[in-house]
Amino acid sequence: MSEMTSLAKRALQIWKSGVRAVDSQCLVRQAIQVSDQELSICGHNFPLAGHENLVVVGAGKAGSGMAAGVEAALAGSPLLERCRGWVNVPADCVRKLSKINLYPARPASLNEPTPEGVYGSRQILKMISQLQPDDLCLVLISGGGSALLPAPLPPVTLEDKQAVTRLLMSSGATIQELNCVRKQISQVKGGRLAQAATSGTVIALIISDVVGDPLDIIASGPTVTDPATPEEAIWVLEHYATDLNLVPKSVWQVLRANEDEPEARRAQPQANVINQIIGSNATALSAAENAARSLGYEVYSLGSTNEGVASEVGIDLAELCLKIRSGQGPVTRPACILSGGEPVVDLSSTPRPGKGGRNQEVVLAALQRLWEEDLTDVCLLSGGTDGEDGPTDAAGGIIDARTQKKAQELGMNVDDYLQTHNAYPCLSQIGGLIKTGATQTNVMDLRVALIG
Incomplete structure (x- = not known):
């Protein structure tokens, strides 16, 4: 953390203000x-x-x-x-x-x-x-x-439930469909x-x-x-399972048995x-906005309902930073872009997904988009408010001029890391991981971009 630029330190300060509020x-x-x-x-x-x-x-x-x-x-x-x-x-x-x-x-x-x-x-x-x-x-x-x-x-076992959960998560199902x-x-x-x-x-x-x-x-x-029905659950499985045999028989058994009488299974x-x-995320976003304004930034908030694909979210945020820096954005410099919500990473796009999380993928995609840009006055951070991002020990990631320079010195092919959803080792090598430990709260993700 001692190597962080002053801009990165302010971005982290704003992010932590949001987390403290929840x-x-x-x-x-x-x-x-x-x-x-x-x-x-x-x-x-x-x-x-x-x-x-x-x-x-x-x-x-x-x-x-x-x-x-x-x-x-x-x-x-x-x-x-x-x-x-x-x-x-x-x-x-x-x-x-x-x-x-x-x-x-x-x-x-x-x-x-x-x-x-x-x-x-x-x-x-x-x-x-x-x-x-x-x-x-x-x-x-x-x-x-x-x-x-x-x-x-019963007769669904924990192993059956784990198999279904992994299948849906790795196939890009939304949290609503999974639930x-x-x-x-x-x-x-x-x-x-x-x-x-x-x-x-x-x-x-x-x-x-x-x-x-x-x-x-x-x-x-x-x-x-629960407003949902067994029929809806069956549709989700049929939609995402490339091979229906990957879904345990006990799961089909429970869903088919209740298909004719959904009221019997509905609480x-x-x-x-x-x-x-x-x-909620809005609570954190509001506190982050107050913190950013107190540091002298004009705030542009994208709200708490942002979803979409993590890499696309990163690219969009990077382009918005460039637009604001050029004087053509919705706010003037010094500016802070805030964004809350939870994008997804579709792990099915590669046969062997690497190590990372949606927040790490957001900032890595932004780094790729900003590779040729001067980032002296730009910093972008994305972190899970729970302190966890995917199956890693990082809350998320942060990029600025320092991490960009390090990546360029190492000759990193960022696209390779993105294609294999392997953001963690890339960000680890350039000092771009945020590690907070468990925050004992959880209101999705909070993104902070600063344009000095």
Whole structure:
């Protein structure tokens, strides 16, 4: 980091301001107030005299901070002594809390369901199925919750579910399409977690990692009734599976069996379920904008709903930087372009995909586009707010005059790295990786481009 240019340091400062604004512990702490008489969660009030126990469950990359936020909010209240819980989190997010068990449901940087995740999900289901009507069930949901809360519907096994997930992810399916299938073969997704709870009230606090913040998509909507049908899941599989035999027979069995009676598999709406979004990409983007303005930049925000192909996003951002630098852009220099959302990388375009992530691919594609340009006054950063980008230890990447010079000195063929989706080793050699470790929050990606 000490080698970074001043422009890169400012870009990272702006990015980190956005990430801090969605700190999961602070978001939950702000959402919960407790007095001697009542508990208030996002404006919903519950008299303590009428509610016996508070059980906290959940899953997600932000789960550790969210659970800590609950305990911080209840500190000094008798309700803390009547609180217990279980939250599935990545292994590098586990820490000791007084009342809520943080359980390592998957290794760090492996965003896939595991046997440990299945065990943790069963413990959660067991806990919430034994609640009394006067108990409160608080569910903490954040991005990554789908992989951290696996409970396959028999006869589907974890291995079957993993095979389907990998197949769809490597074929370019959207998160919406992936979740459509996962929910139809799950005991918890698509509102079935809330349905399993026997308490009088279920309150879900949600940190969104999906474009548009659709409640039924975030972590596959464990507390939100699934609007999809088995037919839609079948269509997704048929559309993306080049060979239908790659889809396990048990998955077809469950989907075909429920095709004739989708209502039997659909979680029924419950009047006692409250869903509240407490943080999103827009929250981070707004804070990043404030930080950029405080540093003297004119801000041009592309909003929080950017999707598309990662390499194309990188090229578009690079061209926008050039346009602003030439005086023909939507804002004048010094300028900051902000962009939120989540592009995709289609790994099926090469037989042997390399190591990288969508954010790394964004900046590498931008570097290729800007290869012949003078980058003295240009810097572009793209990072996952969760501190993870693909199956790597980097949050994303950053390019500027320093990294460009290094790449040119090494004679790198950037196009080769892009074609094989192998951004990590390329950026690693030129000092273009951003490594933050797990941030314990997750609101998709945040991109910052500066034109001095």
